Structure formats: C-alpha cells, structure tokens
Amino acid sequence: MTAFHYAVVIGASSGIGLETAKLLAKQGARVALVARRLPELQALQQQINAEYGADRALVFQHDVHEIQAVPDLFQRIAHELGGLDLVLYASGIFPQSRPNEYNTHNDAETITVNVIGAMAWLNEAAQRFSQTHSGTIAAISSVAGERGRRMGVSYNASKAALTSYLESLRNRLAVKGVSVVTIKPGYIQTDMTAGAKLPAFPPIASAQRAAEIIVAKLQKKNTVFYVPSFWRPIAFILRLIPSPIFRRMNI
Ligand SMILES: NC(=O)c1ccc[n+]([C@@H]2O[C@H](COP(=O)([O-])OP(=O)(O)OC[C@H]3O[C@@H](n4cnc5c(N)ncnc54)[C@H](OP(=O)(O)O)[C@@H]3O)[C@@H](O)[C@H]2O)c1
Incomplete structure (x- = not known):
C-alpha cells in the first residue's frame, strides 16, 4: 500500500476532485489544488489547512484550455509542494445537448477539457x-466511455479517448515503474449530475464515498477500477450488448 506525500489534483474546486484532495490531505499528503474557481479553491485550502495543518494545501488557479502554461506550472507546483508522487486529473465537463442537436462547439469544448487538458497535465507527469522511476498518474474517466x-x-x-490514452500511457510507463490508473465512476452526486435526470437504478453515490474508494484503490495500485465497484459487471454487460440491440435501447 502506498501513502501519498505530495499530490496535485487538477479539478479540485468541486465534486469528486475536491473530496479526493481533502481525503489525501487528511491521510497526510501535501496537496496542490488546481482549477479555475479561486474562491472555491481558497475555501478548500482554508478548510484543509485548519483541519490538517498549516501549508498542507496550496492553490493554483488554472484553466485547462491553457495547455501552453502547463509545463511551467507543473514544475512550479512540484517545487512548491516539495516533491510529487501523485498526479490526479479530475477536471471534466458534461455539456447537455438536445436529442436533435449536433453542436460542434460543445463537442470541441468537451474534448478540450476532458481529453486535451488531461494529456497536457499527464504528459508532464509521465x-x-x-525519470524518477516512481509515481502514480491517475485520471477520472467514466463508465460513459x-x-x-x-x-x-x-x-x-x-x-x-481518455481511457484509451491512459491505457497507452500505462503500457509505455510500466517498464519505468510508474503506475497509471484509470478511474471509471458511474453516477456520482456532484454539480455535474445536479441537473441531469438519472434513473433510480443503479444507485447514485456521494462524492465523499467516491473519494474514499478512489484513494483506497490508488493506494493499492489498482490500475483500472469502477466507482462504486458494482459498476464493473454493469459495464461488462453493457459492452456485450450487440450493436443492433444497443441501437434500439434508449440509454
Ligand atoms: N458525477 C458523475 O456522475 C461522474 C461520473 C463519471 C465520471 N465523472 C468525472 O469525474 C470528474 C469530476 O467531475 P464531478 O462529477 O466531480 O463534477 P464537478 O463537481 O462539476 O467538477 C468538475 C471539476 O472540473 C473542473 N473544470 C471544469 N472545467 C475546467 C477548466 N476549463 N479548467 C480547469 N478545471 C476545470 C472544475 O473546476 P472549475 O470550474 O473551478 O475550473 C471542477 O473542479 C469529471 O472528469 C467527470 O467527467 C463524473
């Protein structure tokens, strides 16, 4: 089991990223909190520092569209934290679209935040x-993939795309002793799902519960896992449904 000492969480201002950053700090890590919303990040920083010790959390305001800023910011974060053994990419958006809508702007935006931003940060981590032959790289993908x-x-x-990128990264870095982890949540109660009409089953988990599962699995170096774990058989069945049948299902 690995205890993390220095972690950066991109997308730490709300939801799963926020709860995971908080739990990592509770377990002894120094955490760098990265996202756009400064007040949310500062509120979390204050809470962490008050509960777990001064200077436990550092704040870095950043928009993941700014991929050219990532190399310098990554170095700065590693320096100011005093080291780095976990990089978690939790930033993501889920724009809602109407059934007859084909919206290239929304599509490009989703790919930029959910994939390109992840690549920019995780390539730096890689x-x-x-070089250090150590460390854990993780990102929050989804059953939706x-x-x-x-x-x-x-x-x-x-x-x-993110799941595929992470698998490639894992295969490239395994020989270097680096863990690359793909996190696949099902329905989690966060701002992202607040307005969405979700089915009554499977049940929705809290962001706190998701964070507990994520931190425990990261420490055990699980490489691909579902959150909660009952999504594994559901995802297995989803993948088995033949396309002609899947096409007729309204999911
Ligand atoms: N909730 C679910 O049911 C569910 C299921 C499967 C996977 N996931 C994934 O879990 C991850 C976390 O989502 P969540 O459910 O916790 O939703 P959330 O509360 O809406 O959190 C999204 C995070 O992404 C950050 N973000 C969005 N755009 C950004 C940008 N341009 N630059 C930097 N950060 C940005 C947000 O920070 P700022 O707005 O402050 O920048 C926020 O911290 C996402 O990747 C999501 O796809 C969620």
Missing part, C-alpha cells in the same frame, strides 16, 4: 515520473 450512447455524445467520446 516525463517526470519516467464504454459505449457510444444516444445521450452525452461528445462526453462518451471524450471518456473513451
């Missing part, structure tokens, strides 16, 4: 950790 469903078209595509 370079650093491949398993199939091309009618709903959330670009979101599904973005998570499929």
